[in-house]
Amino acid sequence: MTRKRKPLPSASLHIVLALLDGELHGYEVMNRVAEISNGAVRMGPGTVYGTLNRLLDDGLIEETTDRVARADSERRRYYQLTAAGRAVAIDELSRLRRMVQGASRHLPDPATT
Amino acid sequence: MNTVAVYRVCLRLYPRRFRDEYAADMALLLSDQLQAEPALRVWGRLALDLLITIPNHHLEAHMNRHSTTLVSWVFALISGAAAIVAAILGSVIGWLGILLAISAASGITAVVAHRQSRLITGRPASANWWKFLAGGALTLAILAAVTTRTGELPTGWWVPSMIVLLAALGACVAGAVLGVTHLIKARSGHLMG
Numbered sequence: 001m002t003r004k005r006k007p008l009p010s011a012s013l014h015i016v017l018a019l020l021d022g023e024l025h026g027y028e029v030m031n032r033v034a035e036i037s038n039g040a041v042r043m044g045p046g047t048v049y050g051t052l053n054r055l056l057d058d059g060l061i062e063e064t065t066d067r068v069a070r071a072d073s074e075r076r077r078y079y080q081l082t083a084a085g086r087a088v089a090i091d092e093l094s095r096l097r098r099m100v101q102g103a104s105r106h107l108p109d110p111a112t113t
Numbered sequence: 114m115n116t117v118a119v120y121r122v123c124l125r126l127y128p129r130r131f132r133d134e135y136a137a138d139m140a141l142l143l144s145d146q147l148q149a150e151p152a153l154r155v156w157g158r159l160a161l162d163l164l165i166t167i168p169n170h171h172l173e174a175h176m177n178r179h180s181t182t183l184v185s186w187v188f189a190l191i192s193g194a195a196a197i198v199a200a201i202l203g204s205v206i207g208w209l210g211i212l213l214a215i216s217a218a219s220g221i222t223a224v225v226a227h228r229q230s231r232l233i234t235g236r237p238a239s240a241n242w243w244k245f246l247a248g249g250a251l252t253l254a255i256l257a258a259v260t261t262r263t264g265e266l267p268t269g270w271w272v273p274s275m276i277v278l279l280a281a282l283g284a285c286v287a288g289a290v291l292g293v294t295h296l297i298k299a300r301s302g303h304l305m306g
Binding site (some may be wrong): 026027030042043044045046047048049050053076077 | 129131134135138139140141142143145146158159161162163165166167169194
């Protein structure tokens with residue numbers, strides 16, 4: 001029997017969704033989160049790295065810094081989703097879609113507005 | 114002092130482990146931000162970020178700490194100190210009884226607290242074989258010192274002394290058995306690995 005997982009906290013959810021496109025470093029994560037949330041979510045460095053640290057501990061992301069030779073003159077750390085992290089991200093997307101579908105009948109009809 | 118240098122000072126407010134791991138990356142992220150956005154806007158967000166995440170990280174660090182490890186050490190120290198004082202004041206029977214009782218109670222609490230902390234860390238019991246052996250040997254030594262100092266045991270002390278003696282011998286035997294088990298496990302693990 002599979003145990004139902006709790007929804008991810010907001011910061012983790014945004015970062016996991018941001019990493020769906022592939023590996024990113026901290027600043028790119030921050031920008032991608034702002035992009036996918038249409039500028040509504042702007043994280044600071046403490047939130048970004050605190051959440052990345054938690055996701056690393058939970059095995060949802062992994063560091064990929066040393067796997068590829070980088071052109072960066074400054075050494076940045078890159079992160080990507082693990083297989084488990086990708087599965088969680090897809091689950092979260094499905095959950096959000098179901099939630100939106102369930103609640104969208106309350107939205108005003110575009111034809112009447 | 115520039116903005117990033119001020120931020121580096123602020124980073125000292127984070128828990129050490131987090132700081133050691135991420136401070137350089139966080140400062141780099143800030144310098145990237147400052148190149149793309151006005152400093153005032155970045156600092157506005159940064160102040161809020163610091164205000165929220167510093168207490169949060171301290172709370173997390175505190176919750177992840179194994180508090181029972183400290184408890185077990187404190188009680189082990191109390192137990193040891195009480196046993197040493199009991200050995201020194203061996204001729205005063207009343208004090209000897211009280212101190213030995215304190216030592217035994219603290220020792221038991223230390224063992225219980227240590228077992229709880231071990232459950233968190235998930236280390237096998239056999240890894241602690243030497244502690245049983247050392248504890249048993251120490252108790253035997255204290256018992257020998259106390260009986261040598263007091264001479265013949267007074268009436269009523271024979272039974273408790275025998276119980277302590279048997280417990281100490283039991284701890285020594287348990288330590289030896291666990292030590293052998295640990296050695297066998299380590300060898301088989303090494304061969305399998």
